[in-house]
Amino acid sequence: MPIVSGDGQPTIELNPSTPIGMVRLLITDVNPEAPIFDDVQISAFLTAENGIVKLAAASLLDVMARSETLISKKITTQDLSTDGPAVAKELRESANQL
Secondary structure (H helix, E strand, O other): OOOOOOOOOOOOOOOOOHHHHHHHHHHOOOOOOOOOOHHHHHHHHHHHOOOOHOOOOOHHHHHHHHHHHHHHOOOOOOEOOOOOOOOHHHHHOOOOOO
């Protein structure tokens, strides 16, 4: 269960000296107002990857890439262009570097 602040909002671990905080730093999930993953999810990936921070971060980047591909698609209109597959590719390349 996530820890909540006085206003009832979940708090996230941002301290990079902890495994969860370091994973957050590696995947740039450091906005406490809008985290991509909660601490429980990151902890689950750390467990799945035997506590290896870089492998957990790589797995989470891969999850982000799959989500980006499913959600964003490639869209071009007169004044807007999004390229979910390109973003997903960049996320996968980052995961491979880890």
